[in-house]
Amino acid sequence: MPEGILCNRKPINTEEDLKRLLADKGGKQYYEEMKNMEVDVRALQNTLEKTCKSRTRTWLEICAHCSLCADSCFFYKANNRDVEQTPSYKINTTLGEMVRRNGKVDTEFMIRAMDIAWGKCTCCNRCGNYCPHGIDVGVMMSYLRGVLYSQGFCPWEMKIGAGMHRVYRAQMDVTTEDWVDTCQWMEEEGQEQIPSLEIPIDKEDCDIMYVLNAREPKIYPDDVQAAAMLFHIAGEKWTVPSEGWENTSLAMFAGDWQACADNVKAMYSAIERLRPKMVVETECGHAHRASAVEGPYWAGQEDGKAPVPYLHYVEWLANAIRDGKIKIDPAKKIKEPCTLQDSCNYIRNHGLEKHTRYIMSQIAEDFREMEEHGAHNYCCGGGGGMNGIGRYREERDRGLFMKLQQIRETGATLVISPCHNCWDAIRDTMEVYEVHDIKWSFLKPLILDMCIIPDHLKPQDEDEE
Amino acid sequence: MIELLSGPLFKISLLVFTVGLIFRLVQYVRGLDWRLERVAYSHMGKAGVIGAIWSVLTWILPFGTRGWRTQGFATIAFFFFHLGVVICPLFLAGHMVFMKDALGFSFPSLPVAVGDVFAMLGVLGGVMLLARRITLPQVRFLTDRKDIALLALCLLTLVTGMVARFDLFAYDFMLGLHMLSGELILILAPFTKLSHMALFFASRAQLGIDFAVKRGGASRGPAFPW
Ligand code: HEM
Numbered sequence: 001m002p003e004g005i006l007c008n009r010k011p012i013n014t015e016e017d018l019k020r021l022l023a024d025k026g027g028k029q030y031y032e033e034m035k036n037m038e039v040d041v042r043a044l045q046n047t048l049e050k051t052c053k054s055r056t057r058t059w060l061e062i063c064a065h066c067s068l069c070a071d072s073c074f075f076y077k078a079n080n081r082d083v084e085q086t087p088s089y090k091i092n093t094t095l096g097e098m099v100r101r102n103g104k105v106d107t108e109f110m111i112r113a114m115d116i117a118w119g120k121c122t123c124c125n126r127c128g129n130y131c132p133h134g135i136d137v138g139v140m141m142s143y144l145r146g147v148l149y150s151q152g153f154c155p156w157e158m159k160i161g162a163g164m165h166r167v168y169r170a171q172m173d174v175t176t177e178d179w180v181d182t183c184q185w186m187e188e189e190g191q192e193q194i195p196s197l198e199i200p201i202d203k204e205d206c207d208i209m210y211v212l213n214a215r216e217p218k219i220y221p222d223d224v225q226a227a228a229m230l231f232h233i234a235g236e237k238w239t240v241p242s243e244g245w246e247n248t249s250l251a252m253f254a255g256d257w258q259a260c261a262d263n264v265k266a267m268y269s270a271i272e273r274l275r276p277k278m279v280v281e282t283e284c285g286h287a288h289r290a291s292a293v294e295g296p297y298w299a300g301q302e303d304g305k306a307p308v309p310y311l312h313y314v315e316w317l318a319n320a321i322r323d324g325k326i327k328i329d330p331a332k333k334i335k336e337p338c339t340l341q342d343s344c345n346y347i348r349n350h351g352l353e354k355h356t357r358y359i360m361s362q363i364a365e366d367f368r369e370m371e372e373h374g375a376h377n378y379c380c381g382g383g384g385g386m387n388g389i390g391r392y393r394e395e396r397d398r399g400l401f402m403k404l405q406q407i408r409e410t411g412a413t414l415v416i417s418p419c420h421n422c423w424d425a426i427r428d429t430m431e432v433y434e435v436h437d438i439k440w441s442f443l444k445p446l447i448l449d450m451c452i453i454p455d456h457l458k459p460q461d462e463d464e465e
Numbered sequence: 466m467i468e469l470l471s472g473p474l475f476k477i478s479l480l481v482f483t484v485g486l487i488f489r490l491v492q493y494v495r496g497l498d499w500r501l502e503r504v505a506y507s508h509m510g511k512a513g514v515i516g517a518i519w520s521v522l523t524w525i526l527p528f529g530t531r532g533w534r535t536q537g538f539a540t541i542a543f544f545f546f547h548l549g550v551v552i553c554p555l556f557l558a559g560h561m562v563f564m565k566d567a568l569g570f571s572f573p574s575l576p577v578a579v580g581d582v583f584a585m586l587g588v589l590g591g592v593m594l595l596a597r598r599i600t601l602p603q604v605r606f607l608t609d610r611k612d613i614a615l616l617a618l619c620l621l622t623l624v625t626g627m628v629a630r631f632d633l634f635a636y637d638f639m640l641g642l643h644m645l646s647g648e649l650i651l652i653l654a655p656f657t658k659l660s661h662m663a664l665f666f667a668s669r670a671q672l673g674i675d676f677a678v679k680r681g682g683a684s685r686g687p688a689f690p691w
């Protein structure tokens with residue numbers, strides 16, 4: 001069987017196909033079909049020739065097999081120094097072998113490569129900081145994912161995720177109508193606390209256009225409200241677009257480069273339509289990577305820059321606190337020992353560490369750094385799509401242990417995690433390892449609790465409260 | 466035999482080495498693609514240049530990076546070995562006399578005793594690298610025959626050179642073997658992982674540019690804290 005009904009090389013483009021794939025619970029039939037899916041060697045060779053260029057080929061060739069990258073990978077450490085978790089080994093036996101054989105590989109090879117590309121690497125890029133030759137295995141893994149995706153070898157959830165972006169322009173089935181409704185609902189509800197609260201939709205020429213993660217309207221609408229309140233308290237002139245509001249990219253995790261580009265373009269066209277001075281993004285790491293770091297390139301911007309500056313939430317917040325737009329009530333600062341999870345995607349891979357450090361200095365009395373932090377942080381264990389892939393749940397759970405140890409070493413009882421994936425991973429860590437004395441949180445709810453709300457924003461009729 | 470090795474064979478291998486590595490470097494740069502790597506090479510400006518230089522410099526400085534600092538033994542082994550294999554061919558007094566003869570020019574030469582020290586460090590470092598390769602499971606697991614062969618070839622060159630230099634035994638044979646293995650290194654360089662002699666700089670510079678212009682240079686500054 002060259003291709004399956006559910007498992008094939010065609011991306012998901014219609015709601016119908018998406019629903020059919022979703023109906024295959026856990027991807028049972030999908031993975032069965034994968035076992036018999038043939039590799040289109042000609043197409044694979046063509047892809048390699050066109051996209052595997054000197055940087056990648058040189059990396060694969062000059063690797064000294066010195067294993068200096070081994071200790072840098074949290075998977076290697078968390079798996080009891082399993083030699084098969086050495087970054088160099090992981091990439092050399094997959095992409096390296098594929099290139100050496102010039103694409104003449106079989107189904108079994110592809111499935112194994114898939115299990116490594118998604119099951120043994122979160123594309124956190126830490127190994128790239130530790131290789132003397134400057135070989136970034138995370139970058140190559142991400143490239144390999146694209147190659148595997150083009151051949152249909154991709155975990156079930158990733159195929160669905162990329163399909164979601166293609167069908168809904170969002171990582172979940174949130175339509176424009178759902179989104180607008182949520183904004184209105186959250187606006188009304190929020191007015192109980194701040195009567196003048198607004199969630200302005202499609203307002204032109206604002207200072208800020210806010211973009212976010214579809215999980216927020218879908219699962220955590222309170223987060224949308226918290227963002228609105230903080231913008232309102234800070235006195236920002238802001239808006240959300242009715243379309244082009246999603247900045248995450250499961251397509252990036254899946255290696256579906258076309259869907260990545262389309263997603264970014266949808267956001268950029270909202271910018272064109274509404275002409276904001278800047279974009280502020282929610283607390284999500286990979287979303288920032290996908291829309292502000294890699295995104296401009298996918299959209300074809302030769303200078304590598306988005307049309308207007310993209311500020312991750314931590315950057316906006318740091319500025320707002322610094323400028324006095326958000327005032328922290330000193331009595332309400334966090335008193336318990338707390339630590340911070342640096343998201344690889346905007347810390348190591350986008351240099352925002354100074355903003356998070358500034359925020360922590362303003363909101364916490366007992367802030368404790370993890371031993372490896374900033375650009376050298378370890379991945380939370382759930383990055384690169386791993387949190388969502390059932391097939392690799394065991395691998396993921398084992399990987400989480402590293403972060404737990406790091407957190408424990410600080411003695412913190414609260415972990416601040418301004419990234420959706422990290423937040424999820426930390427939540428799951430505490431569940432998997434049955435830890436009950438450590439809490440975790442995004443920034444927004446904490447800040448909302450401790451910031452001073454100006455009197456004129458409070459409900460006038462105090463008695464009725 | 467020695468005549469052949471020190472004459473035409475030397476010149477041929479040096480030619481293969483130089484042309485080969487220059488070709489590899491040119492191919493590397495030509496193969497860079499801003500869309501595929503997603504790095505704005507044509508807009509990299511000063512930050513890119515600083516990032517590239519910083520990325521090379523910190524990594525050729527002993528203990529200059531966190532990576533080197535966290536790997537005591539390997540770092541010492543690496544730097545000893547490379548002091549040997551990089552300094553000796555280029556600056557040993559004996560080599561310079563030979564070079565002047567063969568090519569008509571030479572570099573300034575090191576005092577003989579200093580040269581001897583570098584050669585010994587090279588051997589020591591090489592043995593340490595080999596020991597690491599054989600004993601550490603994570604390195605042994607990655608090692609293939611080529612890795613051993615290339616390291617052994619470098620060691621052979623260093624050791625035979627020293628045996629001949631101190632005239633310990635079989636002078637002619639050792640000198641011949643030294644030249645042969647040295648020339649083999651030159652010839653193999655463009656075609657094996659030894660191409661890193663040139664491509665190391667390319668690869669490091671590229672990653673430096675990547676971090677300086679795309680991955681955080683704008684807020685962190687172009688010098689990534691390697
Ligand atoms: C010109 C500058 C050079 C630089 C910057 C350089 C850099 C490096 C780096 C970063 C590694 C990988 C790290 C490691 O294995 O510890 C390495 C490995 C190696 N280099 Fe070089 N190298 C240079 C020249 C040379 C030369 C001239 C030779 C040989 C004649 C050589 C032979 C080797 C060998 C054999 C290895 C593998 C070591 C092992 O087996 O662990 N290198 N080099």
Ligand code: SF4
Nearest residue numbers: 063064066067069131
């Ligand atoms: S990727 Fe780098 S650190 Fe890892 S084995 Fe290869 S050369 Fe060594």
Ligand code: SF4
Nearest residue numbers: 073121124125127138
């Ligand atoms: S990118 Fe991260 S997870 Fe992947 S091999 Fe490197 S260190 Fe390990």
Ligand code: SF4
Nearest residue numbers: 285343344380383421
């Ligand atoms: S989930 Fe968080 S820590 Fe893990 S790779 Fe993504 S950003 Fe990094």
